[in-house]
Amino acid sequence: MIGARSMRATMWSAVTALAVAFFAVAAGRATAQDGPTHTVGDPFVVLGLPTLDAAGARALAQALPAEEEAINAGTTRVMVRLSVADDLIERGLADAVLGLAFQDSLPPWKACYPTLEEGHVWARDYAAQHADLVEIIDIGDSRCKAQGGCTTPGGDAIPGADLLVARVTNKGSSAEKRGVMWIDGGLHAREIGGPKLMQETVRYFVEGYGVDPQITWLLDHHELHIGLASNPDGIQHVELGANEPYNDAAWLWRKSGNQGEAPGDCAWPPTGGNQYGVDLNRNQAFKWDEEGHSTNPCAATYRGEAPASEPEIAAYEDYVRGLFPDQRGPEDTDAAPDDTTGLMINFHAATYPGTVLVPWGWTTERAPNDADLLAIGQRYAGSNGYNVQYALYPVSGNTRDWGYGELGIPAYVIELQFSGFIAPCDELRGVMDQNLDAIARSLAITDRPYRRIRGPEITRLVAPESVIVGRTATLRARATELRSGRGTIAAVEAVVARAGGTSGADWLPGPMTALGEGIQAEAADGEFDERSENIRVALDTTGMEPGRYLVALRGADAEGHWGPPVTAWLTVTAGTQQSVGAVAGPPAHQRALDPRRPDGAPAP
Numbered sequence: 133m134i135g136a137r138s139m140r141a142t143m144w145s146a147v148t149a150l151a152v153a154f155f156a157v158a159a160g161r162a163t164a165q166d167g168p169t170h171t172v173g174d175p176f177v178v179l180g181l182p183t184l185d186a187a188g189a190r191a192l193a194q195a196l197p198a199e200e201e202a203i204n205a206g207t208t209r210v211m212v213r214l215s216v217a218d219d220l221i222e223r224g225l226a227d228a229v230l231g232l233a234f235q236d237s238l239p240p241w242k243a244c245y246p247t248l249e250e251g252h253v254w255a256r257d258y259a260a261q262h263a264d265l266v267e268i269i270d271i272g273d274s275r276c277k278a279q280g281g282c283t284t285p286g287g288d289a290i291p292g293a294d295l296l297v298a299r300v301t302n303k304g305s306s307a308e309k310r311g312v313m314w315i316d317g318g319l320h321a322r323e324i325g326g327p328k329l330m331q332e333t334v335r336y337f338v339e340g341y342g343v344d345p346q347i348t349w350l351l352d353h354h355e356l357h358i359g360l361a362s363n364p365d366g367i368q369h370v371e372l373g374a375n376e377p378y379n380d381a382a383w384l385w386r387k388s389g390n391q392g393e394a395p396g397d398c399a400w401p402p403t404g405g406n407q408y409g410v411d412l413n414r415n416q417a418f419k420w421d422e423e424g425h426s427t428n429p430c431a432a433t434y435r436g437e438a439p440a441s442e443p444e445i446a447a448y449e450d451y452v453r454g455l456f457p458d459q460r461g462p463e464d465t466d467a468a469p470d471d472t473t474g475l476m477i478n479f480h481a482a483t484y485p486g487t488v489l490v491p492w493g494w495t496t497e498r499a500p501n502d503a504d505l506l507a508i509g510q511r512y513a514g515s516n517g518y519n520v521q522y523a524l525y526p527v528s529g530n531t532r533d534w535g536y537g538e539l540g541i542p543a544y545v546i547e548l549q550f551s552g553f554i555a556p557c558d559e560l561r562g563v564m565d566q567n568l569d570a571i572a573r574s575l576a577i578t579d580r581p582y583r584r585i586r587g588p589e590i591t592r593l594v595a596p597e598s599v600i601v602g603r604t605a606t607l608r609a610r611a612t613e614l615r616s617g618r619g620t621i622a623a624v625e626a627v628v629a630r631a632g633g634t635s636g637a638d639w640l641p642g643p644m645t646a647l648g649e650g651i652q653a654e655a656a657d658g659e660f661d662e663r664s665e666n667i668r669v670a671l672d673t674t675g676m677e678p679g680r681y682l683v684a685l686r687g688a689d690a691e692g693h694w695g696p697p698v699t700a701w702l703t704v705t706a707g708t709q710q711s712v713g714a715v716a717g718p719p720a721h722q723r724a725l726d727p728r729r730p731d732g733a734p735a736p
Contacts, residue, residue, distance in 0.1 A: 176233040176381065178551040179217045179226050181208050192225045198384050198404025198432070202483045202547070204524045209484035211552025233556045244557035245324050248293060248367045251331060255296060255360055258334065265338045265351065267299040272447030274364040276389045282365065285400040288372055290389055293364035295447050298334050301355040302341065307633025307643050309355050311578030312455050314476040315571065316359025316448070319412045319531065321366025322384045322404075322553040323481040328560065329548065329567060330360050330479075336568045342631060345682055349699040350575050352633040353643065357455060363412055363444060365389025370554075373401070382554050386432055387411050388442055398430035410436040413478070413545075414527070415445045416534035419494040424526030435529055452476065452535070460540025467500035468540030468582065475508070475578045476543045477571075478531040482550030486518035486566065489545040491536040493527035499536060504582045507616065508542045511585060512574055514615060516566035518549065542581050576696035587695030588613050588621055588687035595700040600707055601678060605671045607700065609653075611687040612664040619689040621665045625650030627697075628671070629682045636681050643684070647694050653685070671702070678706045 181203075184192060193200040199210050211233045212220070220226035246254060259266040276282035277292025284290060301309065315333065317326025337356060340347035350356075361367055366385050373383030383402055387409025399406040411432060414425040417439040425435035440446050456474040460466055488509040491499045499505055509520045527533075535543025548563050550556075555563070577584035588611045599605040611621045627643055627650045628636030635642030641650045656666035669685065681704060684697035 174213050174215050176211055176552075177214050177217050178230040178233050178556065179210050179212050179220065180228050180230050181210060181225075182227050184225070188225060191223070192220070195220060195223075195225065198386070198553075200432075205483045205487050205489075205521070205547060206519070207483040209551040211555070230551075233552065244560055245328055245554075246331065247371055248327075248361055248364055251327060251361060252293065252296060254331065255298060255334070258338075259298065262338050264303055265300060265341055266334060267303070269297045269299055269451075270294045271297050271451045272443060274389065275443050276365045276368075278443055282389050282391065284369075284372070285395055286377075290365055290368050290372070292368070292389070293361075295362070295364065295444060296360045297451060298330075298358040298360060299355060300334060300337050300351065300358065302351040302632065305352040305633035307353050307629075309353065310473075311354040311575065312357065312474050313354070313575045313578045314357045314359070314452050314455055314474075314535075315479065316362045316477075317479040318359075318361040318363050318367060319478060320386045320480055320553075321363045321370050321388075322382075322386055323479075323548075324367065324370065324553075325481040325548050325550050325555050325560070325563060326479040327361040327367070329564060330358050332564045333358055333568060333571055337572075345699040345701045346572065346576075348631050349629075349643075349682055349684055349697065350572060352629070352631065354575050354578060356571075356575055357451075359448070362448060363388055365444075366409065366412075369402070369407075369409075384553055385409070387434065388444060390436070390442060392429045394429075405432050406430050407432075410434055410442050412442060412445055413480075413531060414529040415440060415442050416529045416531055417445075417449060418529070418534040418537040420529040422494045422526065422528040424494055424523075424528035424530075439529070449534070453539070456539045456541050458539055460537070464497075464537075465500055468536070470582050471580060472540050472542075472582055473579055474539070474541040475574055475581050476531075476535045476541055477574065478535075478543075478545050479548060479567075480545055481548040482552055482555060483519075483547040484549055484551060486516065486549035486563075487547040488513050488518050488520045489532060489547070490520065490522055491532050491543060493523040493530050493533050493545075495526065496522070501536075501540075501542075501582060504585055505536070505542055507585045508574070508577070508581060509544055511577075511615065512544070512546070512570045515570040515573060516549075518546070518566075573696075576698075583693055584696045586616055586689070586691070586693035588624075588689055588693075589616060589695055590624070590685045590687055590698035593685060593698050593700050595683060595702050598703040598705050598707075599673055601676055601704055602674045605673055605683075605702055605704075607669040607671065607683060607685070607702075608656075609667055609669075609685055609698070610664065611667055611695075613689055614663055616689075616693075616695065619691050619693075620663055621655075621660050622688050622690045622692075623648070623660065624653035624665070624667045624669070624685060624687040626653065626669045626671065626683050626685050627651070629684070630679070631682060637676050639675070643682075647686070647688070650686070673704050676704045678704050680704075 193203045259268045272295045274292040282290040317330045369385040384404035395408040398408040414435040420439035426433045459472045460468040490509045532543040532545045593609040595607045628640045629643040653667040653669040681702045684699040686697040688694045
């Protein structure tokens with residue numbers, strides 16, 4: 133049997149040989165702008181971590197201070213230099229190197245991430261091309277832009293940038309916008325997977341409109357507001373590390389670009405744990421002065437001089453307050469009412485697996501709406517297998533506590549499932565897919581999130597591809613309470629609409645029909661009396677104009693909790709023969725359901 137030291141030595145030699153071979157080839161074509169040169173033989177690698185006890189976790193966090201939050205959240209992977217990986221393996225704090233993080237020198241945005249400027253140009257161009265569905269809103273300037281630019285201790289220019297929000301909705305819809313959701317990424321600058329997800333979310337919803345029935349329904353009846361990059365100055369610091377004169381790996385810059393009164397007191401060039409700036413996820417106005425921050429301007433969790441002192445956070449709070457009214461009382465024990473509307477998510481990176489963080493973060497006490505807050509987080513994680521948990525240590529002045537604490541809306545921090553802050557390109561597609569579906573599911577409950585999360589889910593919806601006018605279209609689906617409430621299914625109904633929010637026909641229940649007044653479904657076994665039911669809906673198409681319709685199903689449990697609608701296309705034709713055997717598969721937002729879901733029975 134090969135000893136542990138020999139195994140590590142073998143692993144080191146193999147990975148080093150691979151790295152040296154690659155970088156030896158790359159060195160022949162490299163210039164000062166192509167990336168780091170000192171990484172030859174010491175590249176970034178993905179390092180697997182074991183389950184550690186408290187002492188081991190502390191030791192690992194001391195060795196990797198920039199990764200402390202991820203370590204405390206139980207991440208099983210981190211991205212480090214190969215030399216660091218070997219030291220951690222020798223100390224028993226890591227398992228093994230899983231592979232090279234990058235097959236090319238950093239910065240990775242040359243291959244798979246947009247720079248801040250590229251992302252802003254893309255957003256404005258994309259919105260101009262899809263003006264019916266996207267609007268770009270400038271909600272303010274970063275600190276550096278507001279003061280005419282910043283200069284680093286190294287003499288580098290940081291111009292700053294606008295704080296841009298994409299409002300995504302069907303502007304021409306005739307339906308009332310009943311649900312609104314806010315999401316953002318990049319509050320911690322080095323976590324550039326967040327802004328990438330924001331860009332992909334815009335694209336996902338826009339390109340899904342008119343194609344995917346659920347996305348079409350969502351944009352007709354809801355608004356999604358997306359903070360594209362919430363910390364522009366910080367992101368420009370991240371990019372600076374890979375550019376002249378440094379030509380190193382992208383800097384793991386976490387904070388804002390606020391240099392304070394003595395930027396020279398902090399490390400320059402910066403380290404992951406020593407840099408000037410304000411931690412924007414410790415600067416929000418709610419519980420800013422509680423335990424869970426640093427007052428050291430060079431520390432990673434420095435909270436700033438005052439609540440919401442940073443222009444980026446002031447603009448953030450002002451904009452989100454304009455989306456959602458204050459719906460919760462002033463006391464910590466005041467619960468938000470059942471009719472609260474809205475939801476917000478602040479995306480971060482990285483833990484492995486991903487993590488959904490539920491309020492509160494500033495205390496170990498449970499929030500007044502804890503059961504519903506936890507259920508909404510678990511519903512999100514049900515799509516992608518992320519962990520759901522509260523803070524493992526106090527965190528003050530953070531976004532999720534502010535959103536829920538001040539406004540009463542369900543609010544979350546989600547750590548995306550990456551191996552590192554600046555994640556390998558080959559992890560991007562999987563993480564995008566994990567979360568786009570979950571974002572759509574979250575948007576669907578935003579009209580009354582605390583009510584909708586208790587109601588049944590409609591799954592496995594199947595509709596005929598087409599039906600001749602005057603014939604009956606039969607839709608089949610499954611309604612389940614197994615991931616939401618604890619009661620039985622009491623009713624399922626359908627409403628009908630055209631894309632754009634208009635009613636399907638005057639005599640049909642349209643999209644704004646009151647709950648309980650739609651086309652009633654029937655249980656396949658004849659009675660609604662179980663926690664999961666196969667159901668049928670018979671839709672008489674007599675008198676309907678030929679064309680394509682949206683049929684939305686929604687269900688209620690025995691306690692009167694209505695769940696969110698799920699939608700299918702139905703084409704009504706004037707033909708003489710109904711299409712045979714052509715059925716619509718599950719809508720796109722249903723295709724990626726967790727295979728462990730409780731409603732895994734065959735489609736009815």
